[in-house]
Each structure stands twice: as C-alpha cells, then as structure tokens.
Amino acid sequence: MNQYDWIQKECAELEQADLLRHLRTLMSPPDNTITIDGRYVVNFGSNNYLGLSTHERVIATAASATCVFGTGASGSRLMSGNSYHYEALETNLAEIKGTESALVFSSGYATNISIIPVLAGEGDLILSDALNHASIIDGCRLSRATKEVYRHCDVEHLKELLSKSSDFRRRLIVTDGVFSMDGDIAPLQDIYEVATNFGAMLLVDDAHGFGVLGRGGSGTVAHCGLKGKNIIEMGTLSKAVGGLGGYVAGSRALIELLINRARGFIFTTGLPPGTVAAADKALKVMRSSSNLRKRLLEHAETVRNALTNIGYTLLPSQTQILPVILGEPQHATEVAEALLANDVYAPAIRPPAVPAGTSRLRVTVMATHTDTDIEHALDGFANVYSHKLQ
Numbered sequence: 001m002n003q004y005d006w007i008q009k010e011c012a013e014l015e016q017a018d019l020l021r022h023l024r025t026l027m028s029p030p031d032n033t034i035t036i037d038g039r040y041v042v043n044f045g046s047n048n049y050l051g052l053s054t055h056e057r058v059i060a061t062a063a064s065a066t067c068v069f070g071t072g073a074s075g076s077r078l079m080s081g082n083s084y085h086y087e088a089l090e091t092n093l094a095e096i097k098g099t100e101s102a103l104v105f106s107s108g109y110a111t112n113i114s115i116i117p118v119l120a121g122e123g124d125l126i127l128s129d130a131l132n133h134a135s136i137i138d139g140c141r142l143s144r145a146t147k148e149v150y151r152h153c154d155v156e157h158l159k160e161l162l163s164k165s166s167d168f169r170r171r172l173i174v175t176d177g178v179f180s181m182d183g184d185i186a187p188l189q190d191i192y193e194v195a196t197n198f199g200a201m202l203l204v205d206d207a208h209g210f211g212v213l214g215r216g217g218s219g220t221v222a223h224c225g226l227k228g229k230n231i232i233e234m235g236t237l238s239k240a241v242g243g244l245g246g247y248v249a250g251s252r253a254l255i256e257l258l259i260n261r262a263r264g265f266i267f268t269t270g271l272p273p274g275t276v277a278a279a280d281k282a283l284k285v286m287r288s289s290s291n292l293r294k295r296l297l298e299h300a301e302t303v304r305n306a307l308t309n310i311g312y313t314l315l316p317s318q319t320q321i322l323p324v325i326l327g328e329p330q331h332a333t334e335v336a337e338a339l340l341a342n343d344v345y346a347p348a349i350r351p352p353a354v355p356a357g358t359s360r361l362r363v364t365v366m367a368t369h370t371d372t373d374i375e376h377a378l379d380g381f382a383n384v385y386s387h388k389l390q
C-alpha cells in the first residue's frame with residue numbers, strides 16, 4: 001500500500017461502472033472524414049461545424065501571423081501578451097453580437113469560470129438551467145453565490161424561484177443558448193422577459209449557436225430576436241469558428257470590470273497570435289457563408305429523419321447536435337464501437353456529462369460532409385441497428 005494506491009482504485013471503479021474514458025488518437029485534420037485509431041471513418045463527432053479549422057484562408061492567416069509574431073504570446077494580456085490581433089477580433093465580435101464591446105479569453109471554459117464569479121458572489125443568487133454545461137456549473141461553484149437549478153427550459157420554474165429571491169443582492173440567470181448534449185434551443189424570449197420583470201441579469205452561453213443560428217451566424221440571441229437587448233453573451237471560438245478561445249460580449253463597463261477582476265483572464269498567458277488572427281479571419285468567412293449554415297442545417301434534418309426512420313430514439317433537437325439516446329453507459333459505448341467498425345465515428349457520451357440513464361451518442365454533422373459521407377454513415381447506422389438494437 002502506498003499513498004497513491006487510491007488512484008488506481010478509482011480508475012478501477014470507473015471501469016467497473018463503464019464510465020472510464022480513453023483518449024482516441026486523431027491522425028488527420030478534423031474534417032468530414034478522419035483517421036482515428038488507425039481507421040478512416042466519417043466524422044460524426046466534431047464541433048468544427050462549418051469546417052473552418054481547415055479553411056484555406058483561415059490557415060493562411062494563422063500561418064502568416066505565426067511566421068511574423070511567433071508561436072506564443074509570452075505573457076498575460078495585461079503584461080506583454082496582448083498582440084495587436086486581439087483588437088480586430090474583439091471589434092469584430094462586438095459588431096457581430098451588436099454590443100459595445102467584447103473580450104477574448106483563452107477558452108470557453110476559462111471564460112465561464114472567470115466571468116461568473118465576477119457577475120455574482122456571496123449574497124447573490126444564480127439561477128442555472130439543469131442541463132447547463134460543466135463550465136457554467138464550475139463557474140457557479142467558484143463564485144460562492146447561492147445556486148438554484150431550474151428544470152430544463154422550464155420558465156415557470158424559473159419564475160417561481162425568482163419570486164422567492166428578493167433577499168438576494170443580485171440575481172443572475174444563466175443558460176446555454178443551444179444545449180451542448182441535447183441540441184435544443186433555450187426559450188430565450190421568455191427567459192429574457194422573466195429576467196427583465198425581476199430585474200435579473202441574463203448570461204447566455206452561445207458555444208453551439210454561434211456561427212450556426214441567426215443572421216450571419218451571430219447566434220442564438222439574434223435567432224430569438226433579442227440582438228441588442230440587455231443580455232450578456234459568452235461563447236467560444238473553438239466550435240463553428242474552428243479555432244481556440246472564448247469571448248464575452250457586453251457593455252464597455254462590463255468588459256472593463258472583467259479585465260480588472262476576471263481571474264482566468266488576468267492570471268493566464270494570452271493566446272498565440274496565429275490563433276487570434278485565425279479566429280478573426282474565420283469570423284469574416286463565417287459571416288459571409290450563409291451557404292455553409294444552410295448546408296449544415298439541411299444535413300442535420302436529413303440525418304435526424306433517417307436515424308428516426310431506422311428506429312433510433314432521438315431527443316427533439318433543432319440544431320446540428322443530434323442526441324441518440326441509448327440509456328446505460330455500456331450500451332452507448334458498445335454501439336459507438338460497432339459504428340466505428342462500420343466506418344462511422346459518433347462518440348458515446350456518459351455521465352457525468354449527461355444525466356444517469358441517458359447515455360447517448362452525440363451525433364454532429366458538418367457543413368463539409370458530402371452527400372456520400374452522409375449516405376455511408378447512415379448505412380453504418382442501419383447495419384448497427386439491425387445487428388445490435390433490433
């Protein structure tokens with residue numbers, strides 16, 4: 001026995017419960033088709049929704065910025081790491097979101113765990129949707145505010161909790177715009193109305209709506225007709241934008257306060273200049289590529305209908321994220337492995353990423369999938385269904 005034996009024991013317990021995760025090795029760019037663990041397969045497991053991480057002009061921008069400015073920022077943004085590329089990117093983000101200002105962080109996760117503790121602290125109340133992303137949950141924990149979880153997308157429950165909240169100093173409602181594991185869209189119009197009536201702040205995490213929904217891909221808030229309203233938006237540059245980084249869009253005063261208080265902004269190195277420049281270029285491509293968005297959502301519709309017709313149980317998503325519910329973790333991993341053997345990569349998602357009993361495949365389509373990719377993948381799904389699920 002030594003003081004580290006518990007580590008192996010915990011891993012064994014996870015394995016026993018079919019909850020042990022393993023890293024898979026990607027040997028190709030994150031495109032419509034990939035080589036993963038030595039297999040060439042259709043990629044139904046990527047957040048590179050528009051294919052921008054391998055877009056020619058985006059790569060060329062990243063390469064030239066890297067050649068001139070080097071591979072790293074070498075300091076935090078408040079010290080020496082604020083390369084001039086940030087200014088263009090943040091101006092671009094604020095314009096897309098229709099806000100006074102925007103601020104870029106090193107990831108979406110870093111954004112949520114940094115901004116929530118600035119927006120709420122001891123004596124405040126955070127109202128959080130039951131299916132919010134882990135980074136929101138962690139941000140709430142770090143804030144030391146009181147947290148109440150409202151039932152998923154249940155505005156009546158939110159109202160009920162708010163009606164008992166007058167003792168708190170400030171109230172913050174926080175919700176995913178598009179839910180990351182379910183693909184449904186938060187009822188933002190109703191939530192905004194409730195927030196306004198109760199004088200509560202509203203923070204929307206648009207990680208999966210940005211680049212996909214709304215005019216020019218401006219996101220879920222715009223999609224719900226709320227662009228320009230008093231809503232704080234955060235999101236990520238790592239999904240439809242195809243790179244890395246997170247952002248907040250809001251008032252000039254908010255951004256000023258975050259620069260001074262958000263610990264995950266202050267105490268970390270800035271992003272590499274090539275990454276910042278690439279995100280700015282990707283946003284420009286994204287805004288002018290309504291054909292990519294259209295194709296993405298058409299693919300989602302095709303795959304949703306086909307999987308349902310084969311016999312799979314899907315949650316009612318309205319976006320490019322298609323959750324195929326399988327139940328127990330072991331079942332989800334078995335089906336994912338069978339799909340891989342049929343040249344389709346669709347990752348199994350198990351607790352704690354999703355509630356117990358709802359392990360699933362998180363199928364995501366990309367605008368860059370060809371019709372042949374989709375046909376091939378659907379053949380794989382049909383084959384696995386007839387052998388494993390019928």
Ligand SMILES: Cc1ncc(COP(=O)(O)O)c(C=O)c1O
Nearest residue numbers: 107108109133135180207236238
């Ligand atoms: C809803 C949501 N918020 C935040 C994040 C974190 O973003 P990033 O991957 O850029 O850290 C994710 C990533 O999966 C997400 O799904």
